[in-house]
Amino acid sequence: MVTRFGQNTIKELEVARDRFQLAGINVKGVIFNAIEKKASSSYGYGYYNYSYTSNEK
Secondary structure: OEEEEOOOHHHHHHHHHHHHOOOOOOOOOEEEEEEOOOOEEEEEEEEEEEEOOOOOO
């Protein structure tokens, strides 16, 4: 499944996943597009976590 980072809500992703499952499609993962480089950013849900940190000063 492909989503736009910061644009789609967790609920939207859950609904999309459920619709795929109803169609017999097992979602193996999520690709986040349009991630903006910031000094520090993180996103987490359940047991999965994504984070990005910059060492730039």
